[in-house]
Amino acid sequence: MRRLTIVFTTCALLAGCVTGYELVSPATVTVAKNSMRVRPSISWNKAPSGPYDIPQEESWTENGPLLDRLEFIGALPSGQAIAKQRPKDDRKVPVFRADMTPQDLVSMVESYYRIKLDAKIFESTSVKPVTFLGKPGVQFDYNFVSSDEVKRRGRSVFAVVDGKLYLTSLDGAALHYFEAALPEFEAIVASASIP
Amino acid sequence: MDSSHRRLVLRGLCACALYATARSALARVLPSQLTPLVSPGYKPTDTDERGIWQACDRLEEELAASNLLVRNDALKAYVRAVTGRLLGDTAADLRLYIVRNPEFNASMAPNGMTIVHTGLLARMRNEAQLAAVIGHESGHYLLRHSVRNWRDLKRKSATMAVLAIGGAAATGGTGTDWYDIANAINTAILLSLFSFSREMESEADAYGLKLMAAAHYPPAAAAQVWAQLIDERKASAAARKKQYKDKAMSIVSTHPPTAERMTDLTQSAAELERAAGNGEHFDNRRTEWLAAVAPVRSMLLDEQIKLNDAGASLYLLGSLAQDGWDGTLRYYEGEAYRLRDEPGDGARAADSYSAAIRFSDAPPEAYRAHGYAELKAGRTEEGRRALARYLELEPNAADAAMVHFTLGQ
Secondary structure, eight states, X not given: OHHHHHHHHHHHHHXXXXXXXXXXXXXXXXXXXXXXEEOOSSOEEEOOOOTTOOTTEEEEESSOTTTEEEEEEEEEOTTOOSSOOOTTOSSOOOOOOTTOOHHHXXXXXXXXXXXXXXXXXXXXXXXXXXXXXXXXXXXXXXXXXXXXXXXXXEEEEEEEETTEXXXXXXXXXXXXXXXXXXXXXXXXXXXXXXX | OOHHHXXXXXXXXXXXXXXXXXXXXXXXXXXXXXXXXXXXXXXXXXXXXXXXXXXXXXXXXXXXXXXXXXXXXXXXXXXXHHHHHHHGGGGGGOEEEEEOOOSOOEEEOTTSEEEEEHHHHHHOSSHHHHHHHHHHHHHHHHTTHHHHHHHHHGGGHHHHHHHHHHHHHHTOOSSOHHHHHHHHHHHHHHHHHHOOOHHHHHHHHHHHHHHHHHTTOOTHHHHHHHHHHHHHHHHHHHHTTOOOOOSOSSTTSOOOOOHHHHHHHHHHHHHHHHHHOTTOOOOOOHHHHHHHHGGGHHHHHHHHHTTOOHHXXXXXXXXXXXXXXOHHHHHHHHHHHHHHOOTTHHHHHHHHHHHHHTSTTOOHHHXXXXXXXXXXXXXXXXXXXXXXXXXXHOTTOTTHHHXXXXXXX
């Protein structure tokens, strides 16, 4: 019984070590199925797709997704959601619509965090107009606590261009990691363009 | 750890949990038959029970430092008072933790650690209903059901731990594996403590009724709590065009009772009410409850409505509105429609927001929501008026800059 336990445990832990991360070098690169062009100034790790990732999504991390995550969603058409979900799911992230008000877009992002990222506490700290991809957009700042109990902060910057959603967001641990990544995130957002 | 991973792990665990499979009918447990197996100041003596207390103490250490605790002293004092009414001196052995979690749940561990989810508080219509749930959990505590479980499961614990680790690793892949594993071990402990058999659930039901009646709460409130929960789940399923399935949502949401338990609850409650005689005055203390929960009502509704389980949201609001609609409830009704976003919901939401702002207790967000809805409907003047009113009420709102910008358009 004890040997079986050791075998099971070892296999399980090794299975968790297969990573699937790819290096992103500090140079101009297109992301999210070539929907946006950005210029990172440090190396990032491109994460493997998660269970809720949609095709138009790409995810980067510097220190691992528990500590910091940078997400890109590009050219998402009206009528689709920012997360994979089934029609019969009990809780559904509202789909993106091209005529959404700023509050609708903010609610959509908040629902995503509560439903898919298990945020038990979510607080909006700021919603303000910004320019993103050369167009009028929204910058949404928030903090949240998921069931892993880590306090996190987030910033989502998004705009609707030709009826499609373009979104870049950073979230990370409130203790150090979010703030450490923020200047690089701001530079990436400022560098973003539609190719 | 995202919730779907947790559900996968827990389904693996639940497969070997202690759910009695024999479908024979049980004789109804009579409340009068039950006596407490723990008294005030009780401490465990045998090794089994000391082991279980140690496991609970470890969980409580984590819980006491949690970022998900509600630290509202007035609310905690109120819930503690309800517990005190039910348990008398035994209540001094308990420590109450109110946790931010939208699932309907409460538990009382053998070491006295008592957890109440905000999701439970969101759904109660009066103090008697809250007492019914606390009374039921107290039944498990007073009859030492967790210790009974622990003894039965001791020999299975090694297997469960392996399955838990294997299950957690198998569902990993987004970099949360290590947390999943630690969490799965805690979950295995929790599962072994709180997987009560049908017999034990029936005993806890009966004990809860006994405690309620002795504290002058109407015993009928217990069956009402469950009926509401079942109706909510049915509304949720109907909205998704699914069949309602009588099962727990997850380990941290309570399993709805079987039809058998509902019948027993109703019968035992009726007997207790008859036996109480004409002098007895049962009081569901609805007024006290509404006053206690008013300061946190918005927070409780927020965390439900924003999950966009449309059928459940609208059911919950309708249920609470039986005590009367107010600005807060109409605002959240609007939010429920706005998030549901089915054909015609834009107009429904707009109607709800219009109704909300006619109440003097309308939250400032109702004006914002009304403003945006009117703009969307092409009623520009009213929309701008409402947004301006929002800024008057909340000049330092988080989205003040955005609303100013919208008005400047």
